[in-house]
Amino acid sequence: MTTTLKIDFVSDIACPWxxxxxxxxxxxxxxxxxxxxxxxxxxPFELNPNMPAGGQDLGEHLSEKYGSTLEQQSQIRETIRxxxxxxxFHFNREGRGRVYNTFDAHRLLYWAxxxxxxxxxxxxxxxxxxxxxxxxxxxxxxxVLLNAVRVAGMDIEKAEAILSxxxxxxxxxxxxxxxxxxxxxxxxxxxxxxxxxxxxxQPVEVxxxxxxxxxxxxx
Numbered sequence: 001m002t003t004t005l006k007i008d009f010v011s012d013i014a015c016p017w018x019x020x021x022x023x024x025x026x027x028x029x030x031x032x033x034x035x036x037x038x039x040x041x042x043x044p045f046e047l048n049p050n051m052p053a054g055g056q057d058l059g060e061h062l063s064e065k066y067g068s069t070l071e072q073q074s075q076i077r078e079t080i081r082x083x084x085x086x087x088x089f090h091f092n093r094e095g096r097g098r099v100y101n102t103f104d105a106h107r108l109l110y111w112a113x114x115x116x117x118x119x120x121x122x123x124x125x126x127x128x129x130x131x132x133x134x135x136x137x138x139x140x141x142x143x144v145l146l147n148a149v150r151v152a153g154m155d156i157e158k159a160e161a162i163l164s165x166x167x168x169x170x171x172x173x174x175x176x177x178x179x180x181x182x183x184x185x186x187x188x189x190x191x192x193x194x195x196x197x198x199x200x201x202q203p204v205e206v207x208x209x210x211x212x213x214x215x216x217x218x219x
Contacts, residue, residue, distance in 0.1 A: 003036050003215040010043040010179050010189040013128045013139065014102050016080045016091065020201035021188035022129070023087030028207035036215045041113060042125045043179055044106040044172050045187045048099060053140065055100040083201065089129070092136040100132075100140040107168040108145060108159060110175070112152065124152035 009025070011018035029038055048061075062068050068076070073095075081091045105128050112121035127148035131137040137144045142163050149159040162168065179189070190198040190207075192214050198207065 002034055005036065005038045005211065005215060006193050007038045007040045008043050008179075008191040008194075009040055009125075010045050010184050010191065011187045012045045012047045012102055013105055013125070013132050014047045014099060015045075015187050016077075016084075016133055017201035018188040019089045019091070019129045019133050020080065020083045020087060021190065022125070023084065023089045024202055024204045025190060025207050027087055027204040028211055031204070031208050032211060032215070036211055038211075040122060042109055042121050044109065044176050045179065045184065045189075046102060046106070046176065047187070048101065049103070051099060051101040053101070055098040055138070055140065058096050058099055061099045084133075087204065089134070091133055094136065096132060096136045098138070100138060102132075102139060103169075103172070104142075104145060104163055105139055105148075106172045106176075107162060108149060110168045110172050111158070111162055112154060120152050120154050124148060124154065127151040 007025070009022065011021070025040075029036065059070055059073060062073050063070075077091075077095050081093065084091045109121060109124060109128070112119065112124045115121065128139065128145075131144055131148050132139045139145065142160075145163065146156055146159055149156055186199065188199075188201060192198070192211065196210070196214055198210055
């Protein structure tokens with residue numbers, strides 16, 4: 001008998017640990033198949049909601065926000081790169097270069113989510129992560145966003161119409177507020193069946209064990 005879990009993956013494509021966490025979650029679900037399957041809903045969270053157009057140099061941003069040195073940033077980047085390789089995600093070795101506003105990406109992801117769980121939203125999320133974290137592309141650029149839409153197999157004309165308007169802006173802000181009020185202040189935050197929270201870019205084994213217990217009703 002197959003158990004289906006509802007999973008809300010709260011994240012931002014600006015977060016490298018979100019790419020690690022998603023890869024680990026996918027790996028865990030692959031190990032648990034066919035006994036456990038999931039309906040994954042990607043929920044919005046902005047690490048830098050006030051980031052202006054043009055973004056900010058990554059090193060400068062991290063120094064201002066966390067007080068980290070360039071050497072510390074390099075060490076952390078290498079750790080994240082290695083963790084990414086373990087779950088099949090290939091980060092750009094030089095980092096992202098700049099930090100950009102991701103609100104338009106979240107609007108497109110909301111639109112993709114309207115197609116239903118396990119629809120094109122998952123493919124779009126991965127395409128956006130690969131553009132930003134994998135290739136260090138400017139994800140405030142409509143051309144970059146539309147290419148991710150193309151990769152996900154979605155309607156380019158509809159995406160262009162969304163980007164040229166404020167469509168889904170209110171809906172995204174409401175979802176962000178909902179999860180913030182629920183106590184989510186860092187990402188990735190993986191919420192299973194509206195009850196169980198797994199925080200951070202955990203290893204595959206952590207996700208596998210937790211999902212197995214939840215599916216069995218042990219927790």
